[in-house]
Amino acid sequence: MVYYVAALSLILIGTYAVLTKKNIVKIVLGLSIAETGVNLLLITIGYVKGRTAPIFSDPSFRPEKMVDPVPQALVLTAIVIGLAVTALALAIVIRLYDHHKTLNIEKIRQLKW
């Protein structure tokens, strides 16, 4: 249960940061936090109480004692995608800082938002 609460709060905190923060680095951070929240939720969905990781490193391990492996595989993909987005966002932030010499979004706005 606490995992649901944590995941939801991460999603909401991250989205809040994206919507209200003025500093563009903080906006990117907010995006990462929200992504982490979704990933945590995904992994929580697959958890089954009292079961272990789905790796049969010993022949005595039984499939009945293992958690859902699919969310773990999906979350790996989701993390990598989040990383890629963050890296590209930071590159664009560097460009923006070059042009404007500021990270404050209100001073950057040339275009209509």
Added chain:
Amino acid sequence: MKKVLALASLAVIGFVLVSTLRLVPFGVNKMNPQVAERYLREGVARTGSVNIVTAIVVNYRGFDTLGEVTVLFLAATGLGAVLFDKRGKRTQRTPASLIVKSAALILFPLIVLLGAYVFVHGHLTPGGGFQGGVIIATGFLLMYMAFRSYDVSHTWLMAIESLAGTTFVVLGLLGLVYGRSFLYNFLPLGTANAVFSAGVIPLIYVAIGLKVGSELTGILDHLMETIR
């Protein structure tokens, strides 16, 4: 005003999500007997990989992983395009202390070794190509931080990146030639729990490990060069 609006919309989203998640029980077995449970029951016998997550990532849902590798490649390419003419402008930073420098020299080979271990054993133990690649990239990050003039050859990074990506797709296409479909596991599965088992899975994971390692190093390199 903007904050109030943001809070209001977040309250709506939060309320919807909370009321939805109340219907999703926590810690209860929700596995679909035709999908997730079949992976657990048949996975080892049919893919040869004892790590079922790896079996799913590389084999059952290998197409996703190809997409995932593409996303990383895309990030590295996009970063290179966006920061194109900023190359080579690396400026002075505070030099690292002697402790950091000597520790980095000792740790760097060990970190790379650990990374290689993690991706070579991806089908046996927790971890895999992505995790191993990230570990290798942290080794390079340590070197960047310890030595001001440390530099990795861009040509080599680019070559490894391209070759590893090509290897993945070519292995997939070989599956089409020697097997029945794209990414088909056409090599013998071997005995479970051995390093040389699970057919193409370890090969693909090694390619992914090299690719992720070189890509992340490239990304770090690009970002480091813009520090002033």
Added chain:
Amino acid sequence: MLDPVLLIALPLLTAFLVPLVRRAWRPLGEALPLLTLLFDLALAISYVPRALEKPIVVIIAGWRPPLGINLTIGPLGIFMAVMILFVAVLVAIYSIWYIRVEPKERYCMLCLMLVTGSLGMVLTGDIFNLFVFMEITSISAYALTAFIRDRDGSEAAFKYLIIGSLASNFFLLGVVLIYSSTGTLNMADLAAKMPSVDPRIAVPAVILMVVGLGVESEMFPLNGWAPDAYSMAPTPIGAVFGAIVVKGAVYALARMLYTIFNFQGVIHFLVIMGIVTLLMGEMAALRQRQIKRMLAFSSIGQMGLILVALGLGTAGGLVAALFHMLNHALLKALLFLTAGYLVYHSGSKEIADMDGMGRRVPLLAVAFSIGAFGIMGLPPLNGFWSKFLVISETVKAHYVAIAALALVGSVIEAVYYLRVVGRLFFKPADERVRAARLPVSAFVSLGLLVVAVVVIGLYPGWVMHVLQPAAHELLDKSFYIHSVLGP
């Protein structure tokens, strides 16, 4: 018989190989992307007859559908794929001469991956795979928006990136909710299981996914990124946005709402969203002074019209929506590509500076006018048929007021397009603008687009032949389920 997975695997392989090949032998490295796209287009066309007969289900990694990922190449998928590849080939030809900003090699790679991503989106049969390909498409779109690296381009890209990734986060959240209640990710399997899912989980999941796709498909409150991204990205990329990125998202939206969730009863909210999007887009376009911004807002307006037709939930409405998607893709590509050279020759993005270009570069101005007349819906061109179909189907579905509003939108559109065409031909030309000839690359790509626009306008029956089975594929859920999972 080549495996259809090559449609996706080949551009990807080329994208990985381009840097290596370019270092080995430069001319081949430069020609390779175009050759791959041409081959892919030929391949896609060769699958059309088979896909029309019976959806081709491609198994990947040897695991049958709910277990593994599969591609489902039905009439709808192959129609979208051919459309995407046709525009991609033309944009690639056009870019040969037009793109002179370095690094060209990375531009090619990003474009190839964008095409791969959108092909994956329209062909895949797995919902998480759809998410992955959507991300490939949008991340390459972010990078391409920032490609010129000027001030406004970076800002537009940042804005697009933030809105887009927030939206894809919501989409992923929707996928998570669905997985939690069905335990499967295969679209056909989901479609079969959906009726038994608690609507209190299904409805929020759908809302999250529609929000996620709404950003890319330029639905009304979520389209703030579009005008900036369209106008600040390199011009060929503006054409790519209008013809490929957005269309992929609309396809995904239709697939979600029609095939996976049986929401034909409540789909009508799309009609409302569509008409609002249409009117907002057209009103904003009327006020624009820059040609590319005007085209961007016009694109939003046309997407509104497509959403209206999609929301009708009838076979005729779907045919109209798909037909308008094709026509809009061709026409918007034509308009953007001509606008690129109009801007280039006049040296300004402002419409006011394009006076008399019709005398200086007549071919360009004629191509632009054909595009403008097509979008306005003048009879001999393709836009007429689809616009006529959309509006008549809206009336048939008893949305007379909506149809009237759509007509109002068309009138607004005619006003601002005619204003530009009038300036091109009937205003005296600026002394600074010299008469100029088009490079061969532009001539070929624009010429092919004009031919396509006119031919579809004269013989709409050919396209209808593909569109009717495509609409049927969307409406008949059990047909889709059975062709993937077997009877």
